[in-house]
Amino acid sequence: MSPETDLSTEVAAIVGATHLSSLESDRAEFSGLDPALVVWPKDGAEIAAILRLANRRRIHIAVRGGGTGSPCWRRPSSPVLGLSTRRMINIVELDSTSGTVIVQAGIRWSKLCDALEQHGLWTGLPRDAFGEATIGGLLADPPANAHSPSFGPLSELCVSTTVACADGSLLRSRTAPRRAVGPDVGRMLLGDRANVAILTELVLRTRQRPALIVPALQLFPTLRDALTAARAILQIGVRPTMLRVANQAQAAREIGPQNFSIPAVVGLELAGPQKMIDRALDKIDEIAAQHSGQTLPADLAADWYERTCSEYALDGHSTRLSHREALAAIGRFTDAGRRVWLDQFDAHRVNLWTESDEPTVDAVAMRGSRDDHWLAAIKAALDPHQVLLGAQSIE
Amino acid sequence: MNQQAAITSAAQRAIAALFPSDRISADLPDRIAYSRDLWPRTLIGLREGQHRPFEPDTVVWPVSLDELRALIEVSIEHRFALIPFGGGSGVCGGAVAQNGGVIVDLKRLDQITQLCDVNLLADVQAGIIGQTLEDQLNVRGLTLGHFPSSIRCSTLGGWLATRSAGQCSSRYGKIEDMVDSVGFIDGTARYRRVDRANNRQQLEAIIGSEGVFGFITDATMRLAHLPQTRMFLAYRVPSVERGCEALRRILQAGLRPAVLRLYDELDTLLSSPAGDRSPSALSRATHALTHGGAGKALQNRLLSTALRKAGNLSRIGANLADRLRRGCLMIVGVEGDRALAEAEAAYCHEQIICCEGDRLDDEIGISWFENRYGVSFKMSPLFMANAFVDTMEVAAPWHKLMRVYRDVHQALSADALVLAHFSHAYTDGCSIYFTFVSRGSDRTGAQALYDRLWQSALAAADTAGAAVSHHHGIGLAKAEFMKAEHGHGMTTLRALKTVFDPHGIMNPGKLGL
Numbered sequence: 022m023s024p025e026t027d028l029s030t031e032v033a034a035i036v037g038a039t040h041l042s043s044l045e046s047d048r049a050e051f052s053g054l055d056p057a058l059v060v061w062p063k064d065g066a067e068i069a070a071i072l073r074l075a076n077r078r079r080i081h082i083a084v085r086g087g088g089t090g091s092p093c094w095r096r097p098s099s100p101v102l103g104l105s106t107r108r109m110i111n112i113v114e115l116d117s118t119s120g121t122v123i124v125q126a127g128i129r130w131s132k133l134c135d136a137l138e139q140h141g142l143w144t145g146l147p148r149d150a151f152g153e154a155t156i157g158g159l160l161a162d163p164p165a166n167a168h169s170p171s172f173g174p175l176s177e178l179c180v181s182t183t184v185a186c187a188d189g190s191l192l193r194s195r196t197a198p199r200r201a202v203g204p205d206v207g208r209m210l211l212g213d214r215a216n217v218a219i220l221t222e223l224v225l226r227t228r229q230r231p232a233l234i235v236p237a238l239q240l241f242p243t244l245r246d247a248l249t250a251a252r253a254i255l256q257i258g259v260r261p262t263m264l265r266v267a268n269q270a271q272a273a274r275e276i277g278p279q280n281f282s283i284p285a286v287v288g289l290e291l292a293g294p295q296k297m298i299d300r301a302l303d304k305i306d307e308i309a310a311q312h313s314g315q316t317l318p319a320d321l322a323a324d325w326y327e328r329t330c331s332e333y334a335l336d337g338h339s340t341r342l343s344h345r346e347a348l349a350a351i352g353r354f355t356d357a358g359r360r361v362w363l364d365q366f367d368a369h370r371v372n373l374w375t376e377s378d379e380p381t382v383d384a385v386a387m388r389g390s391r392d393d394h395w396l397a398a399i400k401a402a403l404d405p406h407q408v409l410l411g412a413q414s415i416e
Numbered sequence: 417m418n419q420q421a422a423i424t425s426a427a428q429r430a431i432a433a434l435f436p437s438d439r440i441s442a443d444l445p446d447r448i449a450y451s452r453d454l455w456p457r458t459l460i461g462l463r464e465g466q467h468r469p470f471e472p473d474t475v476v477w478p479v480s481l482d483e484l485r486a487l488i489e490v491s492i493e494h495r496f497a498l499i500p501f502g503g504g505s506g507v508c509g510g511a512v513a514q515n516g517g518v519i520v521d522l523k524r525l526d527q528i529t530q531l532c533d534v535n536l537l538a539d540v541q542a543g544i545i546g547q548t549l550e551d552q553l554n555v556r557g558l559t560l561g562h563f564p565s566s567i568r569c570s571t572l573g574g575w576l577a578t579r580s581a582g583q584c585s586s587r588y589g590k591i592e593d594m595v596d597s598v599g600f601i602d603g604t605a606r607y608r609r610v611d612r613a614n615n616r617q618q619l620e621a622i623i624g625s626e627g628v629f630g631f632i633t634d635a636t637m638r639l640a641h642l643p644q645t646r647m648f649l650a651y652r653v654p655s656v657e658r659g660c661e662a663l664r665r666i667l668q669a670g671l672r673p674a675v676l677r678l679y680d681e682l683d684t685l686l687s688s689p690a691g692d693r694s695p696s697a698l699s700r701a702t703h704a705l706t707h708g709g710a711g712k713a714l715q716n717r718l719l720s721t722a723l724r725k726a727g728n729l730s731r732i733g734a735n736l737a738d739r740l741r742r743g744c745l746m747i748v749g750v751e752g753d754r755a756l757a758e759a760e761a762a763y764c765h766e767q768i769i770c771c772e773g774d775r776l777d778d779e780i781g782i783s784w785f786e787n788r789y790g791v792s793f794k795m796s797p798l799f800m801a802n803a804f805v806d807t808m809e810v811a812a813p814w815h816k817l818m819r820v821y822r823d824v825h826q827a828l829s830a831d832a833l834v835l836a837h838f839s840h841a842y843t844d845g846c847s848i849y850f851t852f853v854s855r856g857s858d859r860t861g862a863q864a865l866y867d868r869l870w871q872s873a874l875a876a877a878d879t880a881g882a883a884v885s886h887h888h889g890i891g892l893a894k895a896e897f898m899k900a901e902h903g904h905g906m907t908t909l910r911a912l913k914t915v916f917d918p919h920g921i922m923n924p925g926k927l928g929l
């Protein structure tokens with residue numbers, strides 16, 4: 022018996038003979054890794070068992086969700102098992118009182134949004150934002166656009182987690198809001214990129230789908246005015262569910278080339294009770310006027326909304342900056358033909374996007390860096406045999 | 417390294433070499449003063465002469481990161497414990513030297529080093545007292561939005577180390593929502609700046625770590641503009657259930673009023689501004705119990721009678737409240753831009769009316785606001801009168817909340833007078849703040865009863881699905897419940913401990929580590 026056969030027998034004993042494969046086409050899904058086997062576990066218990074096996078046999082595990090990201094795995098010398106969450110697509114429980122939903126990590130974002138909609142619930146982020154990505158993949162390696170001024174970053178969706186730790190144990194964190202019981206271990210493992218644990222089940226908080234969702238669009242003479250107004254809107258306490266600022270070239274893309282003469286826009290989505298939205302719109306108009314802005318017609322706003330929600334593509338390079346840094350950085354983009362836009366706002370910081378990396382070099386210098394030393398130490402403590410390959414996202 | 421040996425004289429000399437004489441002390445008065453925080457269990461002992469439950473060897477007051485780093489190095493070399501100490505207002509025995517060691521009082525690190533009113537961010541040193549910070553921000557038209565009742569005696573570092581919650585948490589969030597980055601020196605003397613954008617995982621590990629991994633030395637905090645307007649509304653709702661439903665509807669619709677407070681029937685009757693002021697015996701007795709309003713002799717007599725059968729008193733109180741159909745008081749506070757705040761108030765009003773709420777005089781809300789820090793500091797008369805009082809704050813999802821309320825209430829009621837309010841609500845759940853009053857025959861009896869009450873209440877909370885703390889933290893008091901709370905997550909916490917504090921010098925025994 023070859024070692025691979027031996028391995029497949031052991032893996033089959035965990036997941037069943039039909040849920041693993043050594044076919045070239047399946048292995049190719051783990052680009053550049055060439056795993057000996059690919060396995061499709063059905064739940065966290067099976068993943069934990071596979072991890073225990075991996076520890077025993079000193080093999081490595083690479084994890085794949087929806088396959089929409091571009092993970093970059095390091096190539097180990099010993100054999101690799103590819104683990105895909107594609108069978109883990111169930112909604113385990115939905116509690117409409119708490120507005121929480123327990124889902125398996127392999128459920129795709131669009132499917133999740135559809136299922137929630139049937140129950141009158143939503144996440145606050147656009148359905149098309151991450152279409153085919155899985156919730157496990159999104160929370161393990163959040164994309165740069167996963168943030169709403171009203172709800173915060175994507176990780177805020179997650180109340181608690183069940184993870185399979187590298188040592189093969191299953192860790193379920195308590196589902197309770199905002200605990201003060203030491204570091205929040207469950208939430209700490211979000212963003213981990215399957216480095217020390219694999220997300221298997223998530224408890225997500227949702228909201229009732231609001232009675233009203235209204236887009237609004239404001240025109241400004243300069244990008245600076247638009248950004249300053251956007252900041253003022255947030256800092257006064259208006260909480261849009263989406264907020265974007267775009268320069269002329271990007272605005273033309275978002276609103277349509279016939280509107281190419283628009284120098285800069287602020288686009289928003291507001292959601293909630295009618296009266297709250299009405300007051301918020303009044304306030305937005307007032308603030309826009311203070312910064313030489315003006316409200317664009319509702320049909321244009323609707324058009325913009327349609328496009329930005331359906332084409333939520335990440336076709337640029339983003340840098341997270343403070344508002345002051347962003348104001349300084351946009352001063353450099355005087356060429357109206359080059360696309361520049363800002364999103365993922367909160368009252369303090371914003372993501373600055375540009376078409377290419379090159380002009381943001383100064384801005385990048387302002388950005389902090391990941392503490393790789395700490396990550397390595399945690400890895401050594403929690404995954405001593407380096408079973409999990411983890412993934413370094415290509416940004 | 418829970419069993420610390422007393423500090424050797426060589427270690428004492430090494431510490432003394434680091435600090436000028438006015439910033440180090442091994443004098444008895446200081447060792448007594450720093451031998452406890454505000455854990456009520458130690459107050460029971462204090463009443464009967466147990467003056468230094470957790471006596472440290474030395475107290476130091478560093479003024480710089482260099483001093484802290486040097487101290488850590490000496491501590492590693494001589495193997496003694498370091499206990500970060502902020503305001504000492506913690507109520508769980510988190511800032512005490514369980515087996516000797518050095519108390520490191522951080523209150524001299526108290527500067528706002530940078531403030532940007534474009535970004536609404538401030539760099540602040542960790543030892544600053546909360547009210548001092550808020551006052552300095554207010555001068556610039558800004559606020560942190562964090563208002564714990566202990567704001568005048570607690571520090572920024574203490575808040576971050578315990579995941580504190582303020583009274584306006586539904587608008588501004590808890591302290592963990594307000595922090596943008598922290599400066600942190602771990603148990604190997606390594607300083608690191610941990611920010612939300614690049615190191616969210618590490619930030620999540622440091623916030624709430626109660627000093628067991630190292631010192632939070634400074635933080636960049638998110639600010640808001642001072643509100644243009646602030647309004648209060650008060651309601652009476654028929655029951656806790658209906659009141660919670662109103663809270664839930666408001667939050668799940670996406671609103672964020674600054675204050676949402678719901679008192680259960682007995683808390684409404686006794687300690688809220690709308691409480692019963694009628695001269696009934698029970699009312700006077702219990703009011704005296706909680707407010708210390710009666711003369712001392714009368715108070716003692718009332719206490720003895722009332723608390724001899726505290727469980728009965730709870731039931732009588734609950735029945736009385738029921739009979740009088742007093743219902744539950746709810747206070748709503750909105751703030752910010754006037755037009756937005758008014759719209760928010762109008763929506764809250766609609767929801768509360770839908771839940772059978774009756775509008776009361778706004779003055780009740782205003783009066784709560786004016787006295788908002790007061791009630792927590794009126795416990796001393798109870799201790800003086802041989803009783804004890806403590807608070808327990810748990811959190812649960814909405815669908816488990818009523819069970820948690822009933823089960824914890826029941827667990828405590830057999831031996832204590834129990835009041836509760838709901839004051840930190842979220843879209844997915846809420847915290848419940850129980851206050852319980854009881855007394856034992858003597859110190860040993862009182863402490864045994866106190867421990868028993870905590871044990872049964874926490875066990876009830878755990879079984880009903882609540883987190884054992886929402887904002888007070890763990891300290892020593894709840895350390896043995898960490899296993900129930902985290903299960904296998906304790907392995908991860910222990911791994912974090914070995915990474916941050918491999919020598920085991922930082923605040924041993926807390927968080928069950």
Ligand SMILES: Cc1cc2nc3c(=O)[nH]c(=O)nc-3n(C[C@H](O)[C@H](O)[C@H](O)COP(=O)(O)OP(=O)(O)OC[C@H]3O[C@@H](n4cnc5c(N)ncnc54)[C@H](O)[C@@H]3O)c2cc1C
Pocket residue numbers: 453454499500501502503504505506507509510511512522542543563564565566569570571572573574575576577578579580581582583625626627628630631632633792793887888889891923926
């Ligand atoms: C009357 C009263 C009312 C209260 N009201 C509230 C309330 O409304 N909301 C609320 O959340 N809490 C409340 N508390 C509890 C208490 O005030 C909080 O837990 C507070 O966060 C503690 O801050 P502190 O500075 O006093 O910390 P301390 O009590 O000094 O320390 C608490 C813990 O944090 C650690 N620590 C302190 N500073 C640092 C640091 N810089 N780095 C690392 N570790 C550190 C200590 O070692 C200890 O483990 C109240 C307490 C009292 C007595």
